[in-house]
Amino acid sequence: MEITLSPLSPSVNQTFYTSLFDLQDGERVRTCLQCGTCSGICPFGYIMKFPPGKIIGAIRAEIFEQVLKTDSVWMCVSCNACASFCPSNIPITRVLMTRTKEEMILAGNVPSELQAALENTQRYGNPLGESPRKRADWALGLQPEVNLLAKTRQPVEVLWYVGDYASYHPRMQSATRALAKILNALGVNFGILGPEEYSDGDSQRLAGERGLFEMMAQKNGQVFRKYKFNEIITTDPHAFNALKNEYPALGIEYPVRHYTQFLFERLEQIKPLLKTEIKAKVAYHDPCYLGRVNGIFDEPRALLSAIPGVELVEMSHQRINSLCCGGGGGGMWLDGFQWEKAHTRLSEWRVREAISANAQILAVACPYEPPRFEDATKTIPAASQLKVREIAELLAESMDL
């Protein structure tokens, strides 16, 4: 859509601008230097009519309404690269981009794919639109049986918050089962919530649906209160991020770790169990909400390095400079929309990087990634031999589980 300079609506502009200041560190937006770093590092900045820096520019020019007339903010995958490299330390993703998406959603301007995921979340408690009753079906047939807290009501050491894609996505379920087997092999006393578990809501929040996120958080909070446990571990970095950084403000506060941190703590116990060699060059993809946002870079790499035969190689984008798989911030539910705009997928770029690094296995630690990267290996001819494996899958394989 053409950008025109009139009519101006300073009130919309001003209301939006000051609403940013209510958020934690939101006032830092004032310190923007207009250096353009954010727009440059944004993986889709080159396609956006208003990349982050330009949104701030538009607000200062009092033409924020023009931003809302374009749909370019839906290219944002909330990867937090902009915020991580901003010299003024502006929380661009959490504050500016998320609030802009909120405005779009309040105005009813939502791409239909995203709408379906949000409606599914509201209705079923998961964005995939699956039956809540089937949330623990991945565990069927596992021995020993996975401890469903609603059934046993026993206090446990660890509450494993499994999450949406790890519970339901057919490609992820094998990784979820692998982690259950590892926890059993280590003698961890753990339980899951199954049908009582709701979506963590973090990607919905970052897609601008704050109200829905709060509803999910409250429902999860109610369930957490029913049971006794010492800590929560998560499969999903987004759930980890929500529980660690967002739920406490809503009064839901528990010690939480990503499973890679939990296993890393037990590395000495795991090492003797890693018997089968996996002879391969392995590139590890840092998930945005594990690495860049929450600073967990070394634990996943240490787990992979402990597997006999594994040779870790690094891709050009790594650690804080990792490249998003494209699934964050609603990207998981905007595939068609983003493809139409970009005619490429971030997962495809990433898979090409893995090939350039001579990797034979692309190792991941986020449930969005196995399906996204595996799809990418099917569309990038050079990547047809590349295997995509969850860290839990590789560990379980080496442990002969």
Next chain:
Amino acid sequence: MKIAVPIKFVPDLVEELTIDPSGTALDTTWLRLIINELDDHAVEQAVLLKERGGGDVTVLAAEADGVDDFLFTAAAKGADRLIKLTGDFSTADNHALGRAFADVIKELQPDLILTGVQAHNDLDGSIGPLLAEYLGLPYVGYVAGITPGGDKVIARKEYAGGLVAEVEVKLPAVLGIQAAEQPPRYVAYSKIRQIMGTAKIEERPLGALESGGGVMIERMFQPEAAERATMLEGSPEDVADKLVGLFKELGTL
């Protein structure tokens, strides 16, 4: 324009459906209900008409799990009045539901009644024509677009094969909606929560259900396999030859 939108909830196919021990109905133990998709379109169409030309939209529903949330969502979209028929609807077929809606709608005296043209659990005809019959009003079904014009509307009625007819209907009338002019909109959850505090659902206790004229269900059952499909094996040429042979045998060639 005063618009009434009677809607119904239907079994959600996200859960597997099972037959109850009577063998004539669905087992409701695990049944989850969801808005009939085309009724959702009827609500959207009503709100679109209101936004374009002004008006007043009343959404009517029979009591069921999740109906309150749906009514509040409709209010957040722009519906002015929410009416819930209360009582036991577990045995209500469309004839009974149609009569129950007709009683309330007579009171409302709307200019236009919009409802989904069909639902996947319509065993005894769809609600729209039944309602029109009980109210003595004209009915046009498979409508995907409405242009108001004084005491008439022009309804765009879809036919098979991509044909569309523009039908002029004198008001009041009942229209069966095939699709709203734009897909049902999304309402942010915060807006729904907000409206829950301000909007009111009017409850109307239901009298006796009258299902006369409906169907009697003798047996309800899962599809039963009669004869299994035959897989043709061989090269594409062989398969094509066998297929032609089969068609000849069946007399279709």
